[in-house]
Every structure is written in structure tokens, then in C-alpha cells.
Amino acid sequence: MLTDLSAWAVTAVVVLGALSVAAGIAVFVVDSMARATFALLASFLAVTGVLIAFDLDYLAFVTALMMTIEMAIMAVFMIMFMMNPAGLMPMTMVHNARGSALVGAGAFVALTVGIWTIDWPVGEVTRPADSTRQLGEAIMGSHMLAMLVIGVGLFATIISGTLLATARGRYDRFGADLRAARPNDPVPGGLPR
Template sequence: MLTDLSGGAIAAVAGLGVLAVAAGVAVFRVDSMARATFALLASFLAVAGVLLAFDLVYLAVVTALMMTIEMAIMAVFMIAFMMNPAGLMPMTMVHNTTGSAVVGAGAFAVLAVGIWTADWPTRSGRRPADSTRQLGEAIMGGHMLVMLVIGIALFATILAGTVLATSRGRYDRFGADLAASRPDDPVPGGLPR
């Protein structure tokens, strides 16, 4: 597939690959959940750029949209529910550093050997006129409508669960203009201000 790309496109793929790996490493090097979230988003966006360079437009757009929305939701939940402000307080992002480094290096070595030693198939026949439609039919078959309905139902469930779990928000606790000096909690406690 690399042979189909121009020199500039190969350089872009190499640069995006390095960026994806560097941002992936940053996920485990930064000291807060929020920074790790945005580093992971940068890594996935770089992967989406690589997919775009390979003319896999559908997969690139799906990857970019899904990861952007997922990371935005994670950031919103961190701001709303974490004890420290927006997950910005320093905290360790890695546990069992030696074991995780060994497992990560081993997995990388196995995958790298597999990539360079696998007998990759060559394309036979012509490219389809609409590869997005062909991909959708190959993955979903005749079940696309069912999956669309399930997706909407899952989204509604997530929203309903969030609304039911948070009957009181910051505006209920500190007033409409957030000017109250102490929160109006039904159960006393918490940290003094």
C-alpha cells in the first residue's frame, strides 16, 4: 500500500506515525487524567490522518469523530465528578511500572516481528466503485438499521443514566449565579470553604 503513495504522502504518514506513538507515550508520562485524555486524543487523530493518507476516508472520519467525542465526554465527566478540579491535580498514571514496561516492550516486539515477517496479501481485481458501501455491507450485512437503532438507544440510555445520577448539579448547590459562599447540600458535610 505504501507503494501507491507519493513521496510527500509517505513523509506525512511517517510523521503522523511518529506523532501517534509520541502522543501514546505521553498518555503514560503526563501527571493528570485530563492531560492523558488529550494526549490520547492526539494519538488517535494522528492515526486518523494515516488512514486518510491511505485513502480510507470512511475509517479516518469514523476514528476522528468517535475519538473526539469520546475524549470530550471523558473531559466533561472529569470536570463534573472528579474530586480534584478537572483531573488536573498531579497523580500517577501508571501502576506496576516495571511489569507494564516489560509487557509493553514484549507486545511491541511480537507485533513488529509479525508486521515484517507476515506474508501480506496482494490486491486482486479492481477497486470497488464505493468502498464505503462495500465495507458497511461486509461488516453489517442487512443489519445496518438495527445497529442505528441500537446506537440511538445506547446514547439515550447514557443521557438518562447521567440525568438520573445527578439530580443536583453545581447550579443547584451554589445558586443560579454560583455566588453562594457555601453549597446548599441536603446532607451537611464536605470541605469548608
């Protein structure tokens, strides 16, 4: 499998892989919420680089896109909600340091040993000319059911999460009989209603 790749690609995978692990470790070393968040983002961007080296362009760019947006939003939420308010206060991402270190190291070793010892099947499949097209055909074809279930599931989770988090319901907005012409919001939105 690896032999399919050029020397450049192999080097890139090794360097970026090491970088992503290092950035992942940095998450638990740095002492500010913002730095931890953006160390995690750096780790994801290194993974993006690995995917690019594997010629998985679409997956790589989508990873960068989704993860950056996710991290940016997460940074705001963590900073607004959690223990490290203004961010420059020394803090740590580690809880139960010993236990989590053991579990983390154990999982890392198990996975690494597994990856290098398992006799992976070597298919006769040739690499596609256009991995993006192949991915699209898989998602919209043979794996459509799975993708739709996951998509709808995620969407439902987002909506129910928002519903649980907000204290205001439609009765607060439109009155007990839901007849108010305009919702009673603390900040009016942009639509004329």
C-alpha cells in the first residue's frame, strides 16, 4: 500500500503525522483554553495534510473546513461557558491525569501495534483517477442509506440540543395562545414578522 506512494508523499505523511500527534499532545500541555483549542485545530490541519498526501483531496479540504469552523465555535463556547473565562488564566485540560494518561497511552499502543501487525488485505483495486468523483458516487449510491441516516440523526441532535439549551419556547415568543403577530424576542431578528 505504502509502496504506491511517492517518496515525497511518504515523507509528508510521516512528518505531518508526527506533527498532528505533537499538536494533540500540546492540547494538554498549554495553559489556556484558546491555545488548547487551536492546538487541536493544528492537529486536524496536519491530518488534512496527510489526506492530501494520500490524494484524497475532497476529504482533506472538507476536514479542514469542518474542523476549523467547529474549533472556532468551540473556542467561543468554551471561553464563554467554562472554567477559563478570559483565557489567559493558567488552566489545564487534564482531569484525572494518571488515569487518562494510562488510557490514552494504552489506546495509542494498541492501535499502533494493530495497524502494523495486522495482515491487511491487498486488493487489486487501482487508484481512481478522480477520488472526489468516486467518493461522491459512493455517498450518493451504495452508501446513501447510511449517509442519510447519519445526516438526519446529526440534524435531529442539533435541534434537540438547541431545544434543551434554550429556556424560551414558542409560548414565550408568541404568547399563551400563540396568536402574537410578532414574536417577543429580546433581540428582534431581520425578518419583518
